[in-house]
Amino acid sequence: xxxxxxxxxAAAKLAGAGGSGGAAWLVWRGMPEQVVRRKLMHLFxxxxxxYKINGYKGRELREYPRIKRVTQYFDRTEAAFVVxxxxxxxxxxxxxxxxxxxxxxxxxxxxxxDAKTFVMQxxxxxxxxxxxxxxxIDQCIGKLHLPIYVGRSRSGDMxxxxxxxxxxxxxxxxxxxxxxxxxxxxxxxxxxxxxxxxYCADMKRSEFHLFRGIAQEVVIDAVGLHSIVLKxxxxxxxxxxxxxxxxxxxxxxxxxxxxxxxxxxxxDEVALLKKEKSIMEGIEEISTIGRALGVFLxxxxxxxxxxxxxxxxxxxxxxxxxxxxxxxxxxxxxxxSGEAAAIKQSEKGRMVFKLDGCxxxxxxxxxxxxxxxxxxxxxxxxxxxxxxxxxxxxxxxxEYVEVGLL
Ligand SMILES: Nc1ncnc2c1ncn2[C@@H]1O[C@H](COP(=O)(O)OP(=O)(O)OP(=O)(O)O)[C@@H](O)[C@H]1O
Numbered sequence: 001x002x003x004x005x006x007x008x009x010a011a012a013k014l015a016g017a018g019g020s021g022g023a024a025w026l027v028w029r030g031m032p033e034q035v036v037r038r039k040l041m042h043l044f045x046x047x048x049x050x051y052k053i054n055g056y057k058g059r060e061l062r063e064y065p066r067i068k069r070v071t072q073y074f075d076r077t078e079a080a081f082v083v084x085x086x087x088x089x090x091x092x093x094x095x096x097x098x099x100x101x102x103x104x105x106x107x108x109x110x111x112x113x114d115a116k117t118f119v120m121q122x123x124x125x126x127x128x129x130x131x132x133x134x135x136x137i138d139q140c141i142g143k144l145h146l147p148i149y150v151g152r153s154r155s156g157d158m159x160x161x162x163x164x165x166x167x168x169x170x171x172x173x174x175x176x177x178x179x180x181x182x183x184x185x186x187x188x189x190x191x192x193x194x195x196x197x198x199y200c201a202d203m204k205r206s207e208f209h210l211f212r213g214i215a216q217e218v219v220i221d222a223v224g225l226h227s228i229v230l231k232x233x234x235x236x237x238x239x240x241x242x243x244x245x246x247x248x249x250x251x252x253x254x255x256x257x258x259x260x261x262x263x264x265x266x267x268d269e270v271a272l273l274k275k276e277k278s279i280m281e282g283i284e285e286i287s288t289i290g291r292a293l294g295v296f297l298x299x300x301x302x303x304x305x306x307x308x309x310x311x312x313x314x315x316x317x318x319x320x321x322x323x324x325x326x327x328x329x330x331x332x333x334x335x336x337s338g339e340a341a342a343i344k345q346s347e348k349g350r351m352v353f354k355l356d357g358c359x360x361x362x363x364x365x366x367x368x369x370x371x372x373x374x375x376x377x378x379x380x381x382x383x384x385x386x387x388x389x390x391x392x393x394x395x396x397x398x399e400y401v402e403v404g405l406l
Contacts, residue, residue, distance in 0.1 A: 033070040036079050039102055040067055047098045051087040076123045082116050089115045096357050097337050105342060105360055108154065123154045129349055132184050132366035134191065134374065141192065145252070146262050146296065149188045150321070150353055151363040158353070158361055163252065165319050165355055166291040170300040171334040172323025177349035177363055179207050181321060182300050184366045186266060190214055190378050195261040201225040203269040210371055213379040222276050225267065229282030232265060232295060236286070239293040251294035266298040271305045287316035304333035320354040
């Protein structure tokens with residue numbers, strides 16, 4: 001039930017009249033309108049969110065966003081404000097973190113299409129954990145080419161197309177839900193993308209056995225990953241030539257009869273490869289040119305490492321999922337803000353999802369046994385895999401691999 005456009009006192013009376021003590025408690029958990037207005041004005045002032053006008057004798061005049069309304073709902077407080085004409089709305093978007101600092105982690109911002117009106121929603125409850133549900137996920141992803149189902153935010157289920165936003169980083173300390181997220185993301189890709197070529201490198205040797213017989217290859221050490229990287233480099237070269245022949249810029253623009261499959265390389269615990277220079281170079285190359293060629297990366301790590309995520313690779317990992325991280329420094333390396341360190345240890349599967357700003361999202365829970373069941377129809381038999389191995393051409397190029405930690 002929604003209580004909209006009424007004062008708090010009236011809302012409380014309404015709830016009381018309904019005879020529901022629980023409902024009244026929920027209403028009173030909302031923030032009084034004056035408090036919201038005062039906090040917003042404070043935030044505009046101290047966060048420098050205003051439009052400067054040169055007034056009489058060069059005096060600086062400030063025009064602040066105008067608060068249009070504050071509405072109390074049972075599960076959230078909503079405030080709409082309009083930025084002054086001429087003010088760049090990006091200034092508000094870039095400072096979304098300020099709203100969370102002021103109103104808590106439950107604050108979310110959306111901008112209307114006219115680029116003037118913003119709606120801030122402050123939720124009093126977080127999204128409850130939920131199970132991976134194929135049907136509901138398929139509904140959410142619709143016709144995305146390479147769908148990444150993220151999870152559920154307070155505004156609904158979230159998914160995006162990896163073709164548009166390539167290369168994903170998943171970070172989180174041990175027990176935070178990172179492996180479950182990798183499992184769920186890959187399970188969705190396998191189920192829904194026809195002809196997907198998946199390569200898995202399991203540097204921790206813990207999780208990717210699930211994808212054996214489904215992925216093209218599952219390797220568990222640097223030597224195996226090095227051979228995959230070489231293979232993908234050759235494949236990217238061939239795909240580049242193909243684009244050139246057809247005079248197009250992206251594999252999606254190729255005619256269907258000559259269009260190669262999407263390739264996804266998933267590497268678990270990529271930080272362990274820090275000393276493997278040639279592998280890291282290969283990964284960086286994929287991150288730089290892979291998008292147009294239909295080759296994508298999913299990298300996961302427990303502790304975001306500034307040496308591994310140096311400027312170039314980090315910038316190319318356009319989408320980030322940060323589960324709980326041990327401290328602000330790690331969180332900043334992963335998502336350029338300290339918010340992942342504020343996720344509680346008990347909040348399993350909760351992440352800060354970064355794509356055009358940050359959002360709190362709850363990932364779906366998918367346990368290993370269930371994932372095995374869902375993926376059973378996609379698994380090749382041992383005999384088929386042996387035939388494939390026999391048909392594989394011998395590697396022409398052998399390069400030195402520095403086997404450091406592994
Ligand atoms: N989305 C989720 N919803 C509810 N519970 C979850 C979710 N994700 C993970 N969990 C719980 O948290 C536990 C740890 O999750 P997971 O194995 O993914 O951690 P991890 O971050 O990968 O740790 P490690 O790096 O040590 O493997 C799971 O066994 C599960 O019980």
